[in-house]
Amino acid sequence: MTAAPPAMESPHFIGIGGAGMSGIAKILTQRGARVAGSDARESTSVTALRAHGATVHIGHTAEHLADDASCVVISSAIRPDNPELAAARARGIPVVHRADALAALMEGTRPLAVAGTHGKTTTTSMLAVSLRSLGLDPSYAIGGDLDTPGSNAEHGTGEIFVAEADESDRSFHAYAPEVAIILNVELDHHANYGSLAEIHDSFRTFVQRVRPGGTLVISADQPGARELTERVRAAGLAEPRVLTYGLAEDADVRVLDVTPHGLTSEVTISLEGRELAFTVSVPGRHYALNAVAALAAGAALGVPADELAGALGTYTGVSRRLQPKGEANGVQVIDSYAHHPTEMTADLEAIRDAATEGRVLVLFQPHLYSRTEQLGAEMGEALALADASVVLDIYPAREDPVPGVTSALIIDAARAAGADVHHAPAKEDAPELIAGMAKPGDLVLTMGAGDVTELGPLVLDHLTD
Known part of the structure; x- marks a missing residue:
């Protein structure tokens, strides 16, 4: 079993029950770390973490921080005056941002990072479910539960690590994926971004983090994503390879048809000069396009497209x-x-x-x-x-x-x-x-x-x- 990174052998998570934090904590428990943390209240995520052996306190107080904590993991939502954070700094315990902790877990794997203003959780979940159904046993970290509480993350034995990449606080700049998906680029997160131009700059930085020889899978339909593609190509970057997908006629992976059938859809695409049809077991054109992005990204990692198309039909949705x-x-x-x-x-x-x-x-x-x-x-x-x-x-x-x-x-x-x-x-x-x-x-x-x-x-x- 892959061990926890040395700096995270006994981490303390502040806000451990959060969607992103709980997933990282779970993977660390599966890698043998002595995980502890605190949260404001009891929740199904907290209960699931305790079942995996984590020690979770309710409420925030300096006494919750153990003497042997190797680091303290925080998200951008933790206020500077949090008593546990203040105690960690006073005692010289390293403070690690959630994104840096996740980046450390990706080391030694083939990371696939899913970014975009909308659709990240669904697309990451589609990949995790379909790759698991093919027996590839990926690791994954998602911003929502697949089904049961605590199903938002898993340490797998395979070489692929699928992760949701959060742009809200620019923390996705910590990742260095082999394949990156960008579903859309829109103005949001107004507390951290003052303009759409700032968001474009942030996503371009993310693109530049893709590993040499890697691939960017990006929407050919959404205006913000198209503009970002134009900026990347205008910059003359040799890396990464850009693979567009969508309904647009100039898409590299072109969606030919999306036919709704109640709460499912039949999707037909053109991929490398041939047609491929598959079922998406959730309603709506936007979910169908998410599935196409997942298919293109998986294929970029070498997963046979025919097999992945069939596996995508096993995805039946994610919590919420x-x-x-x-x-x-x-x-x-x-x-x-x-x-x-x-x-x-x-x-x-x-x-x-x-x-x-x-x-x-x-x-x-x-x-x-x-x-x-x-x-x-x-x-x-x-x-x-x-x-x-x-x-x-x-x-x-x-x-x-x-x-x-x-x-x-x-x-x-x-x-x-x-x-x-x-x-x-x-x-x-x-x-x-x-x-x-x-x-x-x-x-x-x-x-x-x-x-x-x-x-x-x-x-x-x-x-x-």
Whole structure:
């Protein structure tokens, strides 16, 4: 078994239950490290880590930091005044960013890093599932659970390491992949990027990190990705090899057709002069394109395209990415992680194709004050694609409130676009409200990156009542 890097033989994770942090911690436990950490509250991720032998404390206090900690691992969300972080610095314990810890785990492997403003978790998951089904046993680290809690990462015996590469804080600059995927390039993460030009510069730095002889797989359709491709080619970079994919006629891997069949799609592509057809077992054109990116990237690593195409059909979704939560009284409830207008539009269009009998209703929770301030109007326009929606108050996550920035920015824009939209200032009232609007044949989406995911089962309870 591959051992943990020497500096991480007994790491302490602050915020160990987070999506990215818990995956790294799990892989380290599987490599024999003595993993400890803390988190603000109990969660399924914390429970899963304890089952793997990690020591997890609830709450943040300097006493949780063991004397023999070899390093302290943090994410960009950890505030400088965190007592465990302050104690580590006072005691001279090395502080390692989450991305650097993941980069260390990739050493000695063939890394495949998936980047882009949207779709990273889905595409990384598609690769992990399909490569595992082919018996290649990859290691992987994903920003969401495949199915059960703790399934977001695994130490495999194969040579391939598939990782989600987060651009939000520029931490993806730590990676040196053999193959990189860039799904799209859009303005987001307003607390860290002041303009689209800054984001382009950040992605170009990521491209320059691809290993010599490596490959960049990048969208030929999305405007930001096309512009980045033009910049890379204009710079005259000999590396990496650029492989474009998409519906565009000039795509290297061209999508010829995407035919929806309820909650699945049939995809036909042209690859190296021949046609190849396969099934994607999740709805929506954007998920089909994610699968094509995964296929192109896997082929760049030497995985036979025919085999990978068949294996991609074994992927049936990931937690919170159009994940069915149940059905009651003829109403289906589905959970969506979408929180950016582009993601919201894509998921609503996908569900619209699948909802052949009834209406599409959305229970939406905005995520972050900064994102709502910059993109609230576009979120409202996206909600106009639903037949009706209920909007919760903003989920703050790591941010402090911003004067004048509320859900009203979204609600007003949605109503201006002709949408039927309601406000639920008390989250506990929202499940009954949306359930009362639903009729047999309808589809209800709980949508957002915050704790709105907890409301799906409550909606089902009210539908049953």
